[in-house]
Amino acid sequence: MNAFTRLVAVCFALAALLPLISNRYTLFIGDAMLVQIILAIGLNLLVGYAGLLAFMNGALFGVGAYALAVLHDGQHWPYWLALPVSGVVAMVIGVAIALPALRLSGLYLALATVAFAQFALWAFTHWDRVTGGPSGLKVTPTDFYPFPVSSETGQFYLSLLVAAAIFWLTRNLLRSRIGRAFVAIRESETAAEAMAIDVTRTKTLAYALAALYAGIAGGLFAPLLGLVVPESFDLFQVVFQFAMVVVGGMGSLAGSVLGAALMVWLQEGLRAFKDLQEIAFGGLILLTVLFLPGGVAGLLRARFGWREPLHRPTQRHQPHASA
Amino acid sequence: MSGLTTGGIYAMVALGLVVVYRSTGHINFAHGELYMIGGFLAYSFITQLNIPYVAALPLAVAATFALGAATDRLIFRRLEHSHETTLVLATVGLSFMLKGISRFFWGGRGEYLTIPPIVDPAPIFVFGIPVLAQQLVVLVAAIVIMFACLLFFRLTIAGKMMQAVAENPLAAYLTGIRVEQVRTWTWGAGAAIAGAAGVLIAPLSLLTPDMGFSLLIKAFAATVLGGLGSVAGAIVGGFCVGLIESLAGGYVSSSLQDVSAFIIIMIVLIARPTGLFGAFRLRRA
Numbered sequence: 001m002n003a004f005t006r007l008v009a010v011c012f013a014l015a016a017l018l019p020l021i022s023n024r025y026t027l028f029i030g031d032a033m034l035v036q037i038i039l040a041i042g043l044n045l046l047v048g049y050a051g052l053l054a055f056m057n058g059a060l061f062g063v064g065a066y067a068l069a070v071l072h073d074g075q076h077w078p079y080w081l082a083l084p085v086s087g088v089v090a091m092v093i094g095v096a097i098a099l100p101a102l103r104l105s106g107l108y109l110a111l112a113t114v115a116f117a118q119f120a121l122w123a124f125t126h127w128d129r130v131t132g133g134p135s136g137l138k139v140t141p142t143d144f145y146p147f148p149v150s151s152e153t154g155q156f157y158l159s160l161l162v163a164a165a166i167f168w169l170t171r172n173l174l175r176s177r178i179g180r181a182f183v184a185i186r187e188s189e190t191a192a193e194a195m196a197i198d199v200t201r202t203k204t205l206a207y208a209l210a211a212l213y214a215g216i217a218g219g220l221f222a223p224l225l226g227l228v229v230p231e232s233f234d235l236f237q238v239v240f241q242f243a244m245v246v247v248g249g250m251g252s253l254a255g256s257v258l259g260a261a262l263m264v265w266l267q268e269g270l271r272a273f274k275d276l277q278e279i280a281f282g283g284l285i286l287l288t289v290l291f292l293p294g295g296v297a298g299l300l301r302a303r304f305g306w307r308e309p310l311h312r313p314t315q316r317h318q319p320h321a322s323a
Numbered sequence: 324m325s326g327l328t329t330g331g332i333y334a335m336v337a338l339g340l341v342v343v344y345r346s347t348g349h350i351n352f353a354h355g356e357l358y359m360i361g362g363f364l365a366y367s368f369i370t371q372l373n374i375p376y377v378a379a380l381p382l383a384v385a386a387t388f389a390l391g392a393a394t395d396r397l398i399f400r401r402l403e404h405s406h407e408t409t410l411v412l413a414t415v416g417l418s419f420m421l422k423g424i425s426r427f428f429w430g431g432r433g434e435y436l437t438i439p440p441i442v443d444p445a446p447i448f449v450f451g452i453p454v455l456a457q458q459l460v461v462l463v464a465a466i467v468i469m470f471a472c473l474l475f476f477r478l479t480i481a482g483k484m485m486q487a488v489a490e491n492p493l494a495a496y497l498t499g500i501r502v503e504q505v506r507t508w509t510w511g512a513g514a515a516i517a518g519a520a521g522v523l524i525a526p527l528s529l530l531t532p533d534m535g536f537s538l539l540i541k542a543f544a545a546t547v548l549g550g551l552g553s554v555a556g557a558i559v560g561g562f563c564v565g566l567i568e569s570l571a572g573g574y575v576s577s578s579l580q581d582v583s584a585f586i587i588i589m590i591v592l593i594a595r596p597t598g599l600f601g602a603f604r605l606r607r608a
Contacts, residue, residue, distance in 0.1 A: 053408050100592035107350055107551065108596070110411065111543045112588050114352075118540050119585035126578060186406070235536060239419040246412055278423030285416030289409055290401055 012164045019153045033264045034159035035221045040244040040256035042213030048250035050206035051186025056113040058237030059120035060090040064218020069137040069228045079142045083219040090215025124230040136229030139222045243281040249297030328458040330565020331465030337545035337557035339516035345489040346509040353418035355539030357514045361521025383522045391514020395507045425532040461523045544584035550598030
């Protein structure tokens with residue numbers, strides 16, 4: 001167990017104390033941060049590690065939330081069953097959409113998923129019979145009987161547990177040969193293929209994991225808000241989630257945790273200035289990419305030198321460009 | 324007919340995308356916002372500064388050209404050595420920034436601005452079909468501009484330089500072409516085409532800061548349908564998307580128009596990933 005793992009473990013342990021000292025608002029923010037951490041980890045796995053650009057994360061986040069609302073409140077499934085199933089629903093839909101594009105170069109995936117993001121938003125708004133149209137669906141708070149906690153506190157601990165588990169699983173996965181295959185594909189698909197990595201399968205796996213995480217995050221998000229509406233999953237989610245990953249640090253799991261917490265905090269700060277949010281998050285992505293390519297995690301790593309498996313994308317060599 | 328007109332606009336925006344993609348290898352996700360800004364600039368020039376439409380068109384085009392060239396100088400050139408993903412993420416960030424800034428200047432959510440029509444709004448009859456003169460003007464202008472672009476690439480030295488840089492940057496550099504400068508011009512040219520499309524469509528549609536994104540997706544559908552990287556494919560693809568969309572809207576359901584792009588992209592990727600005109604390269608090594 002190195003310093004880095006210990007630090008993150010301490011953070012998660014400290015977060016477990018939050019319900020003891022917080023009011024409903026800070027608990028809500030804490031829970032929202034945990035949900036976004038799950039999203040950021042999935043997106044970073046895809047964009048930062050596997051180098052695949054996809055825009056569907058916000059939409060699949062919505063698919064997960066809607067699936068939970070339909071299963072939990074519409075079909076009266078118990079929450080413990082509806083949550084994983086909504087994750088799987090998001091994964092299946094996500095993979096079905098991406099499969100034709102995953103065989104081709106990365107740009108096709110970007111184009112197909114950006115169109116899917118728009119399509120999903122349209123479906124959320126227009127498929128009234130299932131999604132409730134623009135007014136959305138209500139989600140009843142989860143009952144955590146027999147645990148002696150209120151539904152808000154229980155929801156927070158559940159999110160914490162899931163976020164910690166996903167962090168731990170992803171970290172171990174990235175240290176395995178699968179994680180190394182992700183990075184190899186990011187650096188060069190041809191070279192990865194030459195090393196007997198099944199490129200399409202590995203890309204699909206990275207994508208499926210990101211979609212699964214997004215669906216689970218959606219399932220955790222729905223009861224947190226108590227309401228599932230299309231606006232929660234609009235285009236702003238795209239820039240918000242990319243900002244978490246980029247500002248936190250591409251190819252750094254700790255960075256995703258940091259980035260998610262920072263961006264949720266910033267969004268709360270900007271709540272009064274809604275028109276500034278697009279400029280702020282778009283600008284943050286630009287500035288980070290230009291001046292702090294490793295993100296916050298890269299900065300901290302240079303300062304304190306913690307060790308984390310696998311690093312951010314390397315510079316590509318182009319001889320002519322030095323002119 | 325309206326399908327042809329919107330198709331012309333899609334074709335122009337797709338053409339700008341492909342011009343930049345061929346030369347730099349990157350898809351510009353801020354392209355739709357450049358189109359949107361072109362439209363809003365035309366609005367400002369015409370209704371606020373009382374400049375005639377004919378003069379506002381080149382002014383707005385020049386402004387979007389400058390904006391496109393500036394984004395290359397300030398952002399994309401610095402990222403030339405980074406991973407492809409990083410650069411595309413930068414264009415995504417830029418797109419939302421431009422959208423936010425336009426909202427700031429030209430009005431927030433749910434407000435629409437309109438430009439008075441430039442020609443008599445009464446329909447005229449072509450072969451017995453009622454046609455809005457405005458649509459005809461837009462269609463003709465779009466075709467003229469695209470034709471001029473094609474001639475520019477085929478006939479002028481600057482156009483040939485852009486092609487050389489697209490084909491092989493190192494060889495272009497060795498023959499004395501200033502690769503970076505040509506790239507700046509290319510980003511500018513792509514932006515200018517998008518801006519021109521924005522100015523053309525402005526009198527026919529309502530202006531909103533969100534209009535760029537949905538158009539960008541239509542342009543993506545056009546480029547995928549025509550074959551990513553093919554100039555002729557982008558133009559034909561644009562017209563096809565416009566026609567398919569208006570036919571589907573007329574015969575099946577008008578709500579299909581919003582999602583036509585997604586359906587077209589999915590069908591092309593499953594059935595014929597190289598598109599109608601073959602692909603520039605399917606996989607980037």
